Amino acid sequence: MTDIGRGSAxxxxxxxxxxxxxxxxxxxxxxxxxxxxxxxxxxxVDAGVDVVELGVPYTDPVMDGPTIQHAVEHALAAGxxxxxxxxxxxxxxxxxxxxxxxxxxxxxxxxGVGPFARDLAxxxxxxxxxxxxxxxxxxxxxxxxxxxxxxxxxxVAPSSTPERLAMTAAAARGFVYAAxxxxxxGTRAQVGDQAERxxxxxRAAGADxxxxxxxxxxxxxxxxxxxxxxxxxxxxxxxxxxxxxTDAAAGRRELARVAAELAAGVGSxxx
Amino acid sequence: MTGHVPxxxxxxxxxxxxxxxxxxGERGPLAEQMGPYFGEFGGRFVPEALVAALDELxxxxxxxxxxxxxxxxxxRLHRTYTGRPSPLTEVPRFAEHVGxxxxxxxKREDLNHTGSHKINNVxxxxxxxxxxxxxxxxxxxxxxxxxxxxxxxAALLDLDCTVYMGEEDTxxxxxxxxxxxxxxxxxVPVRIGSRTLKxxxxxxxxxxxxxxxxxxxxxxxxxxxxxxxxxxRDFHRVIGEEARAQLAEETGRLPDAVAACxxxxxxxxxxxxxxxxxPDVRLFGFEAGGEGIDSGRHASRFSGGAPGxxxxxxxxxxxxxxxxxxxxxxxxxxxxxxxxxxxxxxxHSLGRATYRPVTDTEAMDAFALLCRTEGIIPAIESAHAxxxxxxxxxxxxxxxxDHDPLILVNLSxxxxxxxxxxxxxxxxxxxxx
Numbered sequence: 001m002t003d004i005g006r007g008s009a010x011x012x013x014x015x016x017x018x019x020x021x022x023x024x025x026x027x028x029x030x031x032x033x034x035x036x037x038x039x040x041x042x043x044x045v046d047a048g049v050d051v052v053e054l055g056v057p058y059t060d061p062v063m064d065g066p067t068i069q070h071a072v073e074h075a076l077a078a079g080x081x082x083x084x085x086x087x088x089x090x091x092x093x094x095x096x097x098x099x100x101x102x103x104x105x106x107x108x109x110x111x112g113v114g115p116f117a118r119d120l121a122x123x124x125x126x127x128x129x130x131x132x133x134x135x136x137x138x139x140x141x142x143x144x145x146x147x148x149x150x151x152x153x154x155x156v157a158p159s160s161t162p163e164r165l166a167m168t169a170a171a172a173r174g175f176v177y178a179a180x181x182x183x184x185x186g187t188r189a190q191v192g193d194q195a196e197r198x199x200x201x202x203r204a205a206g207a208d209x210x211x212x213x214x215x216x217x218x219x220x221x222x223x224x225x226x227x228x229x230x231x232x233x234x235x236x237x238x239x240x241x242x243x244x245x246t247d248a249a250a251g252r253r254e255l256a257r258v259a260a261e262l263a264a265g266v267g268s269x270x271x
Numbered sequence: 272m273t274g275h276v277p278x279x280x281x282x283x284x285x286x287x288x289x290x291x292x293x294x295x296g297e298r299g300p301l302a303e304q305m306g307p308y309f310g311e312f313g314g315r316f317v318p319e320a321l322v323a324a325l326d327e328l329x330x331x332x333x334x335x336x337x338x339x340x341x342x343x344x345x346x347r348l349h350r351t352y353t354g355r356p357s358p359l360t361e362v363p364r365f366a367e368h369v370g371x372x373x374x375x376x377x378k379r380e381d382l383n384h385t386g387s388h389k390i391n392n393v394x395x396x397x398x399x400x401x402x403x404x405x406x407x408x409x410x411x412x413x414x415x416x417x418x419x420x421x422x423x424x425a426a427l428l429d430l431d432c433t434v435y436m437g438e439e440d441t442x443x444x445x446x447x448x449x450x451x452x453x454x455x456x457x458x459v460p461v462r463i464g465s466r467t468l469k470x471x472x473x474x475x476x477x478x479x480x481x482x483x484x485x486x487x488x489x490x491x492x493x494x495x496x497x498x499x500x501x502x503x504r505d506f507h508r509v510i511g512e513e514a515r516a517q518l519a520e521e522t523g524r525l526p527d528a529v530a531a532c533x534x535x536x537x538x539x540x541x542x543x544x545x546x547x548x549x550p551d552v553r554l555f556g557f558e559a560g561g562e563g564i565d566s567g568r569h570a571s572r573f574s575g576g577a578p579g580x581x582x583x584x585x586x587x588x589x590x591x592x593x594x595x596x597x598x599x600x601x602x603x604x605x606x607x608x609x610x611x612x613x614x615x616x617x618x619h620s621l622g623r624a625t626y627r628p629v630t631d632t633e634a635m636d637a638f639a640l641l642c643r644t645e646g647i648i649p650a651i652e653s654a655h656a657x658x659x660x661x662x663x664x665x666x667x668x669x670x671x672x673d674h675d676p677l678i679l680v681n682l683s684x685x686x687x688x689x690x691x692x693x694x695x696x697x698x699x700x701x702x703x704x
Contacts, residue, residue: 058594058595059464060469060470060581060582060596062318062473062480062582063318063474063480065477066463073463073464076595080593081593082593098523106580106588106590106592106594106596107579107594107595109580109593110579110592110593112592121530125365131318132316132317132318132583134316134317134322137314137316154319155318155319155320156319157318157320157325158320159319159320159321159322159323159483159484160322160323161323164319164322164323168319179319179320180333182480182482182483182484183477184480192683193494250506
């Protein structure tokens with residue numbers, strides 16, 4: 001709770017003190033290539049994204065919908081390596097924005113949990129978001145993240161029981177990632193009311209900071225979510241801006257436009 | 272029902288096996304090992320959104336196990352619908368090609384309704400679905416056998432059914448796609464990733480996360496998150512239990528070796544389980560060696576893989592140095608999968624079962640041999656087990672038995688679905704004009 005340093009909690013608390021939620025933007029490492037993904041992340045930060053979520057491309061992304069699957073498949077085909085994440089984190093973190101790495105678990109296991117934590121910390125990364133690692137299986141990661149003072153962002157879902165909310169809140173550091181809906185990443189017409197209930201229940205279960213992701217894509221949705229959560233996590237809508245562009249520069253411009261709109265949406269949530 | 276085990280001295284290797292089984296026996300029989308972990312393998316590497324459904328399934332499963340009515344209903348369905356017990360067939364003309372005076376018996380899961388062992392697990396899970404009050408099942412399929420079995424059970428028990436199948440496999444197994452549609456299932460070709468079984472599982476998992484309240488994921492093998500590995504094993508136990516009793520009746524003995532093909536590993540686990548605590552019984556699992564291990568085009572997890580996590584469980588996995596899942600290859604769609612059931616990884620790590628690759632060519636040669644010597648067309652998956660047994664011939668002497676070697680093979684499926692693949696392989700079709 002009183003974690004110091006590069007963690008995301010300090011930024012989220014600072015924003016909360018200003019009466020504002022954070023905008024957390026996801027992009028995959030390696031789309032359109034490694035340098036291009038770093039440039040895109042920096043453009044997103046310039047446009048008002050507070051915390052960067054950088055995804056490690058993986059062959060079997062079961063929590064991702066078609067938009068992110070497509071970008072990740074491209075990143076892998078272009079030769080993106082897991083070790084590329086550390087240099088990319090270092091360059092993005094230099095902007096001052098906390099950088100969380102989103103990764104499925106097998107690439108970390110293969111690299112070695114301890115070495116991954118060490119190298120991420122050395123690169124100035126804030127921690128990990130782990131969509132297919134639940135606290136029940138995270139003994140090694142809890143120890144490594146303790147040793148290197150890294151955030152460990154676990155997910156909760158509308159299906160989580162009160163017992164699991166409490167267990168996850170206790171295991172997490174940084175914030176808890178509340179999945180707004182039952183499903184995978186991707187844009188949706190509306191954010192259901194189960195998101196607000198889940199944030200309330202997760203706080204009641206002991207979580208200090210709760211951010212909401214999955215299906216948030218428009219400024220209006222960002223405003224709505226920022227009204228009850230500590231952060232608004234957007235992925236597919238940002239990735240879509242890159243995918244639809246004719247070239248990298250046009251992609252960054254469109255990305256910046258979407259990010260600025262979302263940031264304005266988040267900013268208008270509270271007086 | 273147990274077979275009579277004659278006392279014997281046994282080789283050094285078999286004494287080692289005795290010690291391994293005895294040491295493990297102190298922790299209870301291997302056959303009764305329960306999840307979530309099998310040694311260092313298994314677990315639940317899944318999105319949190321699925322945990323509640325996995326817990327619900329685990330509870331429903333254990334409640335059903337304790338309820339005699341559940342067992343009675345499943346037994347009735349197997350007797351009147353599946354056609355159990357499946358026969359045990361001795362294949363002497365095939366056995367001549369093994370050599371070493373071996374006697375070979377086939378457990379005829381190919382004669383089950385829908386054509387493979389898959390129906391055992393599907394009926395068990397479908398009855399659980401009714402108990403859980405869910406109305407819809409989803410499934411993945413590679414060769415189409417599990418998809419057909421699931422579509423069949425869904426028709427029988429009035430459930431909605433969606434089957435995910437890699438686009439590549441829908442082409443290889445077009446006949447099974449039509450069968451599933453005839454049975455009322457929706458078949459969704461998966462057009463992302465390698466477009467084979469692993470991608471079908473990814474899509475099924477995505478569907479499940481979104482629809483878990485109304486939908487059961489009827490997983491087709493002993494992989495996946497807890498409780499699937501132990502539950503699917505238990506629904507296939509009947510294979511080994513029947514075979515053990517049938518073989519004892521025929522020969523008065525336990526087999527000296529039990530052989531099965533291993534994709535995810537459900538048919539192998541089903542037949543191994545009745546013998547896993549018998550130290551005199553050697554267990555052999557045969558994986559898809561594809562075009563050979565050195566070619567890199569295969570699906571032999573124990574020859575070319577390393578421990579890793581895929582689809583919810585930690586097991587042996589074909590992966591690159593980054594932990595990315597590697598593409599696999601096999602002439603058999605049902606063995607074309609980069610990971611394997613965690614209990615197999617555990618038996619491998621204990622040295623209790625031996626896993627070896629069998630190439631496409633070896634499998635197809637064994638396929639043809641069984642056709643011609645015994646009048647049985649096996650599934651190409653099962654032909655891998657037959658080929659593995661043919662290759663055991665030269666080592667039978669080293670088993671130092673005081674009787675003719677007795678080998679039990681799980682003939683897990685029939686080859687009707689593979690006729691066009693085989694016709695192409697052997698050049699049996701008239702040239703196109």
